[in-house]
Structure formats: C-alpha cells, structure tokens
Amino acid sequence: MTLLSDATALRSLHARARGWARVLKLPFRQQRWRGHAGEFMGGGTGSSLDFQDHRIYLPGDDPRQINWQAYARTGTYSMKLYREEVRPLVDVIFDVSASMFAFPAKEQRALELFAFVVEASLQSGATLRCHAIAGARHQWLEPEVILSGQWPERVRELHASAAAPALNRLPLRSGAMRILISDLLFPGEPEAVLACLSARNGRGIVFAPYASDEADPGWDGNYEFIDPETSLPHEHRVESALLKRYESAYKRHFELWKAAALKHGITMARVSAAVDFQKALQHEGIASGGVESA
Amino acid sequence: MSLTLANTWGLWALLGLPAVVAIHFLQRRNRRVPATTLFLLEQMKRESRTGNRFERLRTSIPFWLQLLMVLLLTWLLVQPRWLKSDAVQRIAIVMNASASMQAFRAPAMQAAEEVLGLLEGPLARAELTLLSSDAEAPSLYHGTQPGELRQALEQWEPLLGVHDFTPALRVARGLAGLKGVVVLITDHPLPASPPFAAKVISVGQETDNAGWAGVTVEEKDGQWVWHALVKNYSRSPQERQWRASAGGTESPWKPLKLGPDETQTLSGPFPPGDVQEIVLQLSDDALKLDNELPLVRPLPKVLSLCPLDAAPSALAEMFSRHAHVRIVGVPGESDLVAAVMTPDFSLPEQRHGCFFQARADETAPYLKGSIVAEPHPLVEGLNWQGLLVRESKPLPRLAQDRVLLWQGERPLISLRQMPAGGRQLLCQFDLETSNARKLPALAVLLHRFLESLRGDKLAPEAANFDVRQKISVAHQTGPEAAPLMLGAKEIPLAQARLLRAPSKPGRFIVRQGGTVLLTGAAHFADTREADLTQARPINEIDQIKAVQIETLHESDPNQRLWLLALLFLLLGSWWFTNSKREAQEAARA
Secondary structure: OOHHHHHHHHHHHHHHHHHHHHHHEEEEHHHHHOOOOOEEEEEEEEEEEEEEEEEEEOOOOOOOEEEEHHHHOOOEEHHHHHHEEEOEEEEEEEOOHHHHOOOHHHHHHHHHHHHHHHHHHHHOOEEEEEEEEEEEEEEEEEHHHHHHHOOOHHHHHHOOOOOOOHHHHHHOOOOEEEEEEEEOOOOOOOOHHHHHHHOOOEEEEEEEEEHHHHHHHHHHHEEEEOOOOOOOOEEEOOOOHHHHHHHOOOOOOOOHHHHHHHHHOEEEEEEOOOOOOOHHHHHHHHHHHHOOOO | OOOOOOOHHHHHHHHHHOOOOOOOOOOOOOOOEEEEHHHHHHHHHHOOOOOOOOOOOOHHHHHHHHHHHHHHHHHHHEEEEEEOOOOOOOEEEEOOOHHHHHHHHHHHHHHHHHHOOOOOOOHHEEEEHHHHHHOOOOEEEEEEHHHHHHHHHHHHOOOOOOOOOHHHHHHHHHHHOOOOOEEEEEEEOOOOOOOOOOOOEEEOOOOOOOEEEEEEEEEEOOEEEEEEEEEEEEOOOOOEEEEEEEEEEOOOOOOEEOOOOOOOEEEEEOOOOOOOOEEEEEOOOOOOOEEEEEEEEEEEEEEEEOOOOOOOHHHHHHHHHHOEEEEEEHHHOEEEEEEOOOOOOOOOOOOOOEEEEOOOOOOOOOOOOEEEEEEOOOOOOOOOOOOOOOOOOOOOOOOOOEEEEOOEEEEEEEEEOOOOEEEEEEOOOOOOOHHHHHHHHHHHHHHHHHHHHHOOOOOEEEEEEOOOOOOOOOOOOOOOOOOOOEEEEEHHHHHHHHOOOOOEEEEEEEEEOOOOOOOOEEEEEOOOHOOOOOOOOEEHHHHHHHHHHHHHHEEEOOOHOOOOOOOOHHHHHHHHHHHHHHHHHHHHO
C-alpha cells in the first residue's frame, strides 16, 4: 500500500505537517495583501494598531480617525491612518501527475510538501484554495477533503498525463499567493507555467520535490524504462558518457526553470527527498525565500 | 615439451567463460526501472535507442578477474602434465593368438594402431614390444620404431585354441617394466582382470559363423567313409553351401541350412581309385579357418603276428580279431609273436611278443588274494576283479620285468623289456583254465600293447589330425639317423616327441631322409574358437592413457601457486564488486 492510497497515513502526515508549520511559515510577511480582514498587513488602510500615514480630512471620513492633537497644534483637521490587516489568499496547485509518485521517497516528499503548505496556510488564516492538476485536467480540492485524507480518490483519474500542467485553465485568484508543487519534469518552456503564477499580482512559489533516482540515477547498462504516466516501457542503453550528458541535461533543465522563475519574480525551491523534510525545507526553502522561520 | 591433459573433462570448465560473459551481459540487461525524465533521454540520445539486446563487453576489473579465475580453474581441473625429459615409453602389445581372432584381424590391427597412437615425444625414447599370446612363439617385434612394429604385425597369425594368456603377459610385463604399458588385444571379455596390470582392448563383436566341427573316417565293407560335422554357432539360422573336391575335380555347391546352434553330419565315401585326399569346403564367412576340411584316406600301420609252434589256434584267433593285425606264418616276417610258454620254451630276445602260460592243472585251486593293478598305461582303468586263475608255477622274475598285475604276492601280468630290444607281455596264466578271455580287460590290454608296438613300427602311415595335434611318428634313431622333415621344416630328432600337426588346415607329410613316415591332413575343429557369439568389444584405451600420463608425465609444479592465485582472484573479484556497489550507493546518498 502506498502512502497515496492510505487515508490514515495522510491524516497522520497532516498532523506532522502542523508541527512543521509552527516552525516554518509561508512567506506571507514579504508582501502586502488584499482580502478579508485577517492577520496580515493589507495593501490599504485599516483598523490595525500599525500607524501608516497622515492626511487631510476629507468629508466622508470617519471622524473617529481625526487626530485631535494635530488639530490643536495646527488648527487643521488631519486624519491618522492605520495599516489594514487582511487574510491572504493562497492558491495551492498540486501536480498530481504520476511522475510525482514514481519513487516512494519522492511520493513521500511531494505529499509532505502538500500537507505542509496546506497546514501552513490554514495556520496563518489564509483563504486556501487547492487545485490538483495533471496536464490539462484539474480538480478543486476542498480543505476538508484534504484534511480527511480522502482527496486521492478525487484525483485518481488525473494521474496519467505527461503534458505540462495547464495552469491557465485554473481559476487563480488575483493577488493570491500561488504555490505550485510540481517536479517540473515535463517538456516545454517554463514560461507558460510561471507566467500563470505571477499574473494578476500573484505571488508565485514553486516547490519542486526531487529524488536522487532522477538527479543521480547511476544508470549503467541496458534498461527498460517505465514511463510512470503511460506505463509503457522504453528500452535504452546507458553508458557512462550518456549518463554524464543526461546529468548535464537534467541540471540545465532546472537552471532554465530557475532563470525563468527569477525573471517572473517567482520563488523556486527544489526540495530533496533524500533527507528529513524539515531539514530539506530549511535548507532549500529558507535560502530561496519559499519559507521563512516562524 | 609435450603437454597432456590428464583430465580432459576439466575442459568443460571453459564453459565458465561464456557463462561469466553472459552473466556480465545479462546482469545489465533490461533492468526495469521507472523513469520520470524520459523526455530528457528522448531528446538527447539516439545512440541509446533499442536494438542491443546484449550490452557491449565492458572491461570491468571483476569481469576480467572472473575470466582469469575460470581459466585458472580450468588449468587446475585438466591437470596438465608434461612429458618427463628422461621418460622412456615402454609399450608391450600382446596379441591374442586364439584362432577366433582371425575373424577380427582388421579391428585388432586397428586397435594396435590406436595403442601406437599413444606414443608421444621423440620416438627414440620408445621401447615397443609386440608379442603373441602363444607363449611358445617368439616375440614378433622389439624395438623403437612403430613402423617396424606395424610391419611385424602383418606376420601375426592367430591359430591357437583356448589358452592361458598369463605366460605371455608375464613376459610382456617383464619387457615393459613396472611402469610400462601392457595391452592385451583380444576379442572377448576376460572373466577376470588380466594379471600383471595388463589393460584389455577387445575388438570382438558377436558374429555369425558356421563351420566344420570335426570328422571321423571309418572303413566299412572295405571302403573308407568320412562323417563330417558341420555346426552353426550363431543364434540365427544360417544358409551355407558346401562341396567336396578330390583329385582335381570338384562337386557342385550344395545348399546347407542350419538352424540356430544346430549340428549336422555330412557323410560320403572316399572316391574309388588311387585318390588319397579330399577337401570339404564351406562357403566363406567371418572365420575362414573352419570352412575347409582336408582329409586323407587313412592308412594305418598293419602289425604282422606269427603264432609260434606251440600256440593253440585260439591264440591266433584272439589276435586276429584286433584291427589291422595280420597273421603270418614266418616268425622272421612278423612284427610280434604269440606263444604258450611250455616248460622248454625260451623267450626270443629280439622279438616283441605276447606269451601265456601252458595249460595248468585243472585240479589246482584258484589263486587267492586281492588283484591289484600297478599304475601303468597298459592297465590303467581296467577292471581285473573277475579274473580266476588256477595256481601254477610262475616264471622267474627278472630285474627288467615290470609287473602290471598282482594277485596277492604272485605276478599275473608282467611287461618285460628284453636287452636286445624285444618288448614282451607275459601273462602268467593260461587261457584254457582261466576266464581271462571273457574279461574285456584282457582285450583292452592286448589292444593297448598292440598299439604301442604299432606306434613304434617304422612304416608309412596316413591319418587325419586336428591342427596342432601332437603327432607320434616312429622314426630311425641313432647318431646317423636323418632329421625329420615336416613339409620343408626340419625337426631335429631330439624334438621329434614335440612334433605337432601344422597350425593351418591342410595336408602334410613327415619324412625322414627319403622315407615318407606319415601322410596327414590337419583340420580345424575347435568349437570354442569357432563360436563367435561371446565376442564383445572392450576398450580400456582411456585407462592406458591415464597410466601412461601418470608414469611418463610430471604434473604442474606450480599447482599450489595457481590455487593460491585463484583464491586471491576470488577475493579480488568480491572486493572490487562490493567496492563498486558501495561507491554507487555512496554517490546516490
């Protein structure tokens, strides 16, 4: 039984993720937010205790905001403005293509990332919206379904797709933090994906789990590679020279993604599946700005 | 330096080479692994496309170590030997001289050739001996040249009957030495392993054979008639043809059907006239020796007997009933005399004779006491217990008398060898008052006595013999006597008692000077040799090789070193394999 098919294990994973979310937070403080009242600084004025600015009183303003001490000194009505506190919007896009679950370690790390992002969002009071996506198909996941561990049943039919996730089909909210959890292992330019993450004032974050079986496969000889998406075999013979070129291509693939992410102002963190999750996230996420310490 | 493999089965270990190669191929062959980065592979490499079911050979250290291990293991298993620099190859081949080997002559020569093929290295160091299993025959070859041995082998002619191989094998072992190879080439399995560590190569195979198995010739109504046995030795019915030839004429072939193991008797008269010889022939088969049966018209020696004056007519009549005895009236022309010993009778000194006592007193009592026969060929096996003899005065006993029969203390029959040469049988009882004439023992005794005299008689004779049958020919003796001649072969008089009929079927004549003593015909009738159903192949050439390798070769002195090297290679292969795996795992971690 894999982790993905075990609802109990998924719930247990969420319990652990709550602990991780108390140590590491999503980078909500790095941005002004719009939305419903909440705990994070909004882009406009509000009723928080944080002073923001002064301005001349205009008719229609709330007279309770008039700075009477300034009026006493200057004889002019002036307003004291405070920072708005809002609940951030978080759109989580979880790539559920079969490659994400091709290796047990990678599956574990992908589910851990998903659980962490969900729990971190919920703990921060963000308005969470989750989408499971595989190629052109996607499925909206309610937080209750996610927390109950039943969500894999909803996305079962989405797995088999080797195409890039079609983020442009998702109803991503304006100004939301858009977190994509994907291994980014699909052909095509990164621009199409990353543009969707940064469009309409979106704050894009990409968490890319990876396994050593992909980064350093150590192939040597004849192989029958099984495509996880199609389950079709592909026979290849790999020699050391070819392996080196593969490793170079793999590295270049992610360098392209990183460069494209930088161009779009998107944070990209590759999270290794080989070490403990918290260490991996601290190592990769904090350095890249994908997470921050509590 | 000649290299020999003591255990060629060890070469099977070389199969380990392809096995190792296959393992190294197959262990990397088409391992099924999930790959999430197939799009990267598809983009970059056409050279990794499918098509190579087997991977190209890689020069990994464990691979070469394992190949080297297989080679070393093979080297150890095949037990390589080198010919010793001071080795002398001694091979003694003993050819079975039994007549049945005639049927397998070609395979036997091939087997000898096979044994010669074991010779290695410089032939100057070989000592080859070729012997016949006939212990009396000289060795066929002793030298160093296989070619000369092959020529000598052409002279090998097996004609003996069943005989013991031990004497020939003893001689062969003596010539080959303790470490030499002694090979007995025969045509049937031996009941037990041959002595003197001899190895056996049997070239025989069960073969059908039919042939003459014996003959008797008898005189009937004044005509000589032959009765020849022809036997089918095989387990299946056989069809042959036979004919008789005599005096340059041959009868037409007549069909002859013989059931399995059946014996038939063919009979016929000798042709009239002066034709003295006939030959019976069977159509050819595997064994030719028994397909020809030469016969001569028998001509027995006739003994002339002269009853002396006092002899009753009954005495002459008694002797005349014996075959080939002629009664003559003149003592000087006779070979022996017969007489009744009257009181005034004196025994002739120079003549052979048979003498009985004069009529005894009819009132005299019969002799009492047990009758005892002396061990002598004339009385051997005869029963005298019914003999009733009346008491009478016995002859004085001389020193040259040999008593053949006693009753109590009284001699009944004596054999006297007269100093002048006469041999006389003295029967100290009379024929009238005793019952001796009714006893078969007396008739047999007289027959034996006559035969002994007939054998010593110098007269021409004709008879039929088995091949190699012992022949006794009366001949002149003395320093001036000429040697005997058997055909063209001279037989010294000292060896006359060893005279035998020829080994091959055929007619022969024994002469002394210009006198023909014996005309004979030898025929093959050894049913044990003619029976080829027990012939079976056996080949111990591998054991011979092993013995030769063991004695002439020295083993690899570095064997222990190779064993140690094998161990190191094993450890090295294990270490390299594990270290590579660990390095890969560390790299992944």
